[in-house]
Amino acid sequence: MAVRIDYGRCISCGGCVALCPRGALQMKSFHLTLVSERCNDCRFCVNACPVGALWPGIPDYGEDYETF
Amino acid sequence: MRHFDVLVAGAGPAGSQAARVIAEKGFSVALLEKRQEVGSPVRCAEGVSEKWLLKHTGVEEPWIEAEVRGALLRAPDGTKAVMHYSEKGYILDRARFDRDLAWKAADCGAFLLTRAAVTKVLPYEEFFIVRTDHPLHQEIRATLLILADGIESRLAAQLGVRTTLAPSDIEMCLQYTLEGAPHEEGMIEMAGGNEIAPGGYAWIFPKGGNRANVGLGLLGSRSRAGFNARFYLDRFVAGRFPDASVIRTVAGAVSASEPLEEVCGEGFMIAGDAARLANPLTGAGIGNALESGALAGETAVQALKAGKRDRDSLEPYKQKLMRSIGNTSKKFYRIKEPFVKFTDEDINNMIRIVSKIDPSRVTVAGILEAAFKENKAVLALIRKAFFS
Numbered sequence: 526m527a528v529r530i531d532y533g534r535c536i537s538c539g540g541c542v543a544l545c546p547r548g549a550l551q552m553k554s555f556h557l558t559l560v561s562e563r564c565n566d567c568r569f570c571v572n573a574c575p576v577g578a579l580w581p582g583i584p585d586y587g588e589d590y591e592t593f
Numbered sequence: 594m595r596h597f598d599v600l601v602a603g604a605g606p607a608g609s610q611a612a613r614v615i616a617e618k619g620f621s622v623a624l625l626e627k628r629q630e631v632g633s634p635v636r637c638a639e640g641v642s643e644k645w646l647l648k649h650t651g652v653e654e655p656w657i658e659a660e661v662r663g664a665l666l667r668a669p670d671g672t673k674a675v676m677h678y679s680e681k682g683y684i685l686d687r688a689r690f691d692r693d694l695a696w697k698a699a700d701c702g703a704f705l706l707t708r709a710a711v712t713k714v715l716p717y718e719e720f721f722i723v724r725t726d727h728p729l730h731q732e733i734r735a736t737l738l739i740l741a742d743g744i745e746s747r748l749a750a751q752l753g754v755r756t757t758l759a760p761s762d763i764e765m766c767l768q769y770t771l772e773g774a775p776h777e778e779g780m781i782e783m784a785g786g787n788e789i790a791p792g793g794y795a796w797i798f799p800k801g802g803n804r805a806n807v808g809l810g811l812l813g814s815r816s817r818a819g820f821n822a823r824f825y826l827d828r829f830v831a832g833r834f835p836d837a838s839v840i841r842t843v844a845g846a847v848s849a850s851e852p853l854e855e856v857c858g859e860g861f862m863i864a865g866d867a868a869r870l871a872n873p874l875t876g877a878g879i880g881n882a883l884e885s886g887a888l889a890g891e892t893a894v895q896a897l898k899a900g901k902r903d904r905d906s907l908e909p910y911k912q913k914l915m916r917s918i919g920n921t922s923k924k925f926y927r928i929k930e931p932f933v934k935f936t937d938e939d940i941n942n943m944i945r946i947v948s949k950i951d952p953s954r955v956t957v958a959g960i961l962e963a964a965f966k967e968n969k970a971v972l973a974l975i976r977k978a979f980f981s
Contacts, residue, residue: 536842536844537844538636538765538766538844538845539636539743539744539846540745540813540844540845540846542744542745543744543746543756543757543758543763543846543848544757544758544760544763544813544846545757546757548747548750548757551747552745552747553710553712553726554627554708554710554726555628569813571818572760572813572814572816572817572818572821573763573765573813573814573816573821574765574816574818574821575765575766575767575816575822575844575846576767576821576822576823576844577818577819577821577823577824580818581818
């Protein structure tokens with residue numbers, strides 16, 4: 526699971542990048558990028574984002590997803 | 594591949610100041626900025642004390658949007674206290690200010706490159722190989738490196754310096770520049786309270802006429818999805834300036850931590866927000882950035898003259914920095930901890946006590962002492978921080 530970025534809301538302030546304990550969020554020029562393999566869904570960034578542009582990851586139900 | 598004596602990453606106040614100091618002494622320096630125009634978009638509330646400008650850049654007419662003589666502190670219950678500054682403050686046009694500082698550095702001989710974000714720094718024998726996303730200068734060599742790449746700095750991490758901030762050590766800020774927002778002229782206003790900005794404060798900085806920077810910062814650990822900076826700011830603005838129009842939105846994060854322990858290393862120095870130099874209590878960072886940039890520049894010049902680049906020859910930067918701003922910053926950090934835990938009642942009491950003091954005699958230390966008069970345990974902590 527990895528957080529999701531809502532680019533419609535992101536204002537590239539860089540706060541989440543400074544917060545991310547695993548360096549999963551990076552700012553390329555003014556474009557926020559996520560290295561999803563590094564994200565452990567700690568949600569520091571989700572809570573702190575000043576504009577609500579970060580969302581928690583969707584749980585991975587695997588192959589059983591269809592049955593839900 | 595071009596080779597420079599020094600490469601400065603980031604053309605904010607810290608980077609531009611460092612580049613200018615180095616270029617003035619005749620060494621080759623590259624100043625790289627990721628924005629396509631230096632200074633814009635702005636990420637700042639734009640307040641600075643006159644003493645820093647006089648020390649480093651002088652004061653130029655076009656930079657100044659308003660002069661500030663004092664601060665108005667507002668408690669959640671409406672109690673007000675006035676504080677007159679001993680030195681003048683300015684609200685800057687940061688876009689113009691940053692641009693002029695970078696252009697001055699270029700004028701002194703620095704090689705300014707915009708729209709060039711540094712993506713990777715690789716230590717290599719006696720120099721660094723710096724990769725950028727600029728199409729013409731994808732690789733640059735530099736003997737020394739000054740990292741002034743701001744709050745989201747990841748370059749220091751590439752060199753093994755731990756820069757991650759805990760959620761309790763960062764203020765998430767959002768600011769609107771409002772037109773049609775009547776406010777007290779010549780005064781900045783700061784409003785506290787857990788309903789207004791948990792673990793932070795809201796500010797109103799005059800920008801001349803009816804224009805003002807209205808913003809707030811809240812502690813990263815007190816922000817929740819849905820109850821974030823935008824939620825609190827929208828509520829604050831709707832309450833205070835229902836008819837104002839938002840002419841600019843500025844977002845940014847400010848570190849509220851101690852300065853980095855490792856501000857220098859083998860061949861590199863870290864300056865400005867990247868070194869977590871903003872004041873942990875007030876969030877003021879322009880002056881500290883200018884100071885750290887100038888010190889980094891001077892140290893680089895000394896090291897280049899001696900032909901050295903090892904850690905020991907850059908160590909004077911750390912010592913000077915600690916002496917001029919680092920120690921003050923550490924004191925403020927120690928008192929930040931109890932401050933962010935204040936209840937609304939604590940803030941009301943604090944401002945009531947301050948409002949009884951003569952405004953010209955109110956200082957930050959005085960406010961803090963008054964603030965903690967009721968709470969003896971915290972007072973002891975403040976005493977230790979400030980007066981030991």
